[in-house]
Amino acid sequence: MKPGFRDLTPEGPRVTVRCGDHNLALRDGANLAAELLVAGVMPFRHTPVSGAPRGPFCMMGACFDCLIEVGGTTRQACLMEVTAGLEITLPKGRRDA
């Protein structure tokens, strides 16, 4: 994963989050979508019908392009905070709609 975003406030305690096959050290309590972008995670998912890549766009819960799976539940990353022990799966490829 190659970072494309710069962390403007890198201070603060970090916690370990599992994202796919990677362990990421993200800032505890920070916005999850923003922290994943800084960590270089992109795309967050692929659409179920066409398989097109998607990532955070609105950062306020309106577009649903930041959908990820956390502990087996589909969630909007932009509406979540980083907490220790999150198990994130990035939906990939076409699925039956």
Ligand code: FES
């Ligand atoms: S970035 Fe649009 S809903 Fe999360």
